[in-house]
Amino acid sequence: MMITENKTILKDAVVKGDEPVMIIRNVYKSFENNHVLVDFNLDLYKGENVVVLGKSGSGKSVLIKCIVGLLKPDKGTIEVFGKNIPELNEAELDQVIARVGFLFQSNALYDSMTVRENLEFPLRRHWIKVTQEEVNTMVMNALEDVGLEHTVDMMPIELSGGMRKRIALARTLILKPDIILYDEPTTGLDPITGKEIIKLMVDIQKKYNTSSLIISHDMNCVRMASDRIVILLDGKCYANGTYAELKKNEDPKVKQFFE
């Protein structure tokens, strides 16, 4: 069990592989007087599922947006595959981000495009040289992974919430990313559909040996999907450990998440 005041956690982390694919060090991010991330540290290892657990507004989404370059941290380094994200130019960032999938909280499916076009979009935009036949195969494979092959020519508006989430996941998978970032994957879904999505996430992680960083406050998701949990509190990495370890913890600030 590990309760930490910041960075000592990292070497004690429960890890699946030896190779860190993401190293976050001393990251600060503020919006005017609101200090969202304060000296935040985190390592993500190959094949590992890490859940970042925190209250609403604790800065979880800000963290994940800093990782893909949507926001720039005020200070600190975010190394993904050895490249420091805040220092990369547009082309370099594009190369790194092509290996990182991002499942948005709101799914972010393009309303004006069919499911097929939604899935083709990242392939075409990342300058990946593939024939139309290969594109079709990749689209169908990604849809097969989420069990929704029949929706290929439908519009996002015609799909249910759970289906939209699965399609968004298929779009994330199409580039066969090494890291997948999930921003509140079960928000807005009923408990049964939420569990199906979590199971899908775990299956995908096993199938492709991806590393996942999951932002959540849904304890079902945390319990089912996590190899390791990081508690984000007051902008810092407050605690770190497995579900079982943290559940037994007596610290009231940790306990409040497991009650």
Place this chain on the structure above:
Amino acid sequence: MAKATPLNSFLDQAGSLSKFSFRFLWQWFKPRYEGSEFLRQCYVIGYNSLPLIGLTGFIMGLVLTMQLRPSMIEYGVESQLPAIVGISVVREIGPVITALIFAGKIGSSIGAELGSMKVTEQIDAMQVSGTNPFKYLVVSRVLAATLMLPILVILSDAISLYGSYIGVNIRGNTSFNLFWTQVFDNLAFYDVLPAFIKTFFFGFAVGIIGCFKGYNSNKGTEGVGRSANSAVVVSSIMIFILDLLAVQITDVLGFN
């Protein structure tokens, strides 16, 4: 922090809009060029606006002719009706009314579309898909609006004059050839060119304001509605301001 007075808020918006416009100019020249999205937007913005612009243009020409006729008869210059309508439509009414209709249709749709994309994280999703959303969404739409409005104005002018021809013949009897001869005999180069040039600026204003309002939308679905509404209001006002500037400039250059 400065107190949020209406003047501060206006200056803040004006500054942000100027910055946004400069960003557009900068991004326009930078590769990668979004040719297919630009062509798609030309279709959506230009072709899809044609029925509305055509209908309003036709009614505008017809009504203008019927309204002018009694005054023209009173002054004994009824025969000059095609010429007066032609000059009015080409120089002023055609460009301004078409631009206002365009602002209502396209400004609101761009504002709402981008606003909705912003609040549902679609713009962020584009960015993590290796796309520069500003180039893909803003540059293509602003360029399409800038280039499509002049074409729509030319078509609207033509349809409007056809409406006028019908208006003339409701109570009179003027041949098709005579009507058009009278229109073109009284139109000069300096009637057409300044009116044509200003439509590019009108189109740019509608496109950039629609994109600015949508791209900076916030506060969820309420913000989307506000963006669409404010895109129409601000671009309509901007059309009148640009028209005022255009008339001053053409006056100084001796085109009036």
